Amino acid sequence: MVCGLTMKRFLRPLIPASVLQRRGLLALKRLAASKDLELIERDLFFDLRRGNAVLRISSAHQIYVEHMIENFDYYVNSVVPLHVNKMQLVDMSGPRYHKLKGFGDIPFLFPSHTEPYETTAEYLDFAGLKGGEIVLDIGAYAGLTSIIFAKLVGSTGRVYAFEADETNYECAQINIEMAARVMGLNNITLLHKAIWSQSGGVRFSNEGAMGSSAVDVTGGNRGNEQTVEATSLEDFFAERGLKRADFIKMDIEGCEVKVLESSAHFLKGTGARLIVEPHFVDGVLSTERCCSFLKSAGYRVRVREKLGESEPLIEAMP
Numbered sequence: 051m052v053c054g055l056t057m058k059r060f061l062r063p064l065i066p067a068s069v070l071q072r073r074g075l076l077a078l079k080r081l082a083a084s085k086d087l088e089l090i091e092r093d094l095f096f097d098l099r100r101g102n103a104v105l106r107i108s109s110a111h112q113i114y115v116e117h118m119i120e121n122f123d124y125y126v127n128s129v130v131p132l133h134v135n136k137m138q139l140v141d142m143s144g145p146r147y148h149k150l151k152g153f154g155d156i157p158f159l160f161p162s163h164t165e166p167y168e169t170t171a172e173y174l175d176f177a178g179l180k181g182g183e184i185v186l187d188i189g190a191y192a193g194l195t196s197i198i199f200a201k202l203v204g205s206t207g208r209v210y211a212f213e214a215d216e217t218n219y220e221c222a223q224i225n226i227e228m229a230a231r232v233m234g235l236n237n238i239t240l241l242h243k244a245i246w247s248q249s250g251g252v253r254f255s256n257e258g259a260m261g262s263s264a265v266d267v268t269g270g271n272r273g274n275e276q277t278v279e280a281t282s283l284e285d286f287f288a289e290r291g292l293k294r295a296d297f298i299k300m301d302i303e304g305c306e307v308k309v310l311e312s313s314a315h316f317l318k319g320t321g322a323r324l325i326v327e328p329h330f331v332d333g334v335l336s337t338e339r340c341c342s343f344l345k346s347a348g349y350r351v352r353v354r355e356k357l358g359e360s361e362p363l364i365e366a367m368p
């Protein structure tokens with residue numbers, strides 16, 4: 051007799067993808083209902099609705115719907131909504147300009163998901179940035195954090211921003227150019243590169259979303275996969291002639307494990323304060339592994355809850 055688990059594994063490849071997707075959607079609708087939300091399927095997007103507040107998500111980003119259900123208020127309150135047919139709509143179904151709540155200096159072009167200012171404020175609480183400091187923004191997304199860091203370190207400081215996703219990079223480039231024109235910020239170096247355990251190239255899933263990551267992490271079959279230029283932190287510092295960094299933000303969707311495993315001791319030598327966002331890698335949150343690498347390098351580590359989301363933040367002091 052074939053056991054139930056083995057039978058499921060045997061039958062699953064025989065079930066059409068459309069059926070599996072439908073089952074997944076029904077589960078998402080049940081989850082939404084448990085949070086007092088309605089999940090409405092459209093041709094090109096999903097609407098998450100509570101009362102007259104609507105969060106719109108691209109159909110191509112169905113993998114993120116569960117996260118948006120769990121953090122609906124966090125995202126729907128992150129930007130000034132559009133008023134459409136008596137609805138207050140936050141449209142994350144594609145690249146859109148949004149007015150960010152908490153930082154109204156310029157409008158931000160987000161590739162899809164909005165990036166609440168509250169998250170950046172949490173970084174700043176720990177970073178304690180001052181004029182003249184050197185910052186690395188690893189996983190810059192749309193450039194919001196890079197711009198705010200640049201404003202705080204001033205004209206004598208420098209921000210190096212890394213973004214591997216093609217669409218995210220293009221949006222960050224537009225936002226950083228606007229910040230230069232409107233805010234006079236000319237101290238950001240934006241690089242279309244991945245930070246990785248070694249230099250060369252890395253297969254990357256371009257999704258135009260916050261969760262874009264290396265294929266080694268995603269497992270493939272997500273977004274437009276292509277090889278992007280990658281650099282190790284050691285090679286980047288050598289290439290730029292940098293001897294130190296003051297603060298590093300690392301939010302790279304699971305790649306933090308490989309990067310810290312290979313570079314934690316090197317980073318300790320730069321004197322950098324670190325804030326790292328752990329992610330699920332192979333079904334396990336990377337917090338413990340990241341903390342282990344940092345502690346073995348001599349960092350003092352503290353883990354704290356991240357506002358509005360389930361994953362914590364790792365703060366590391368040299």
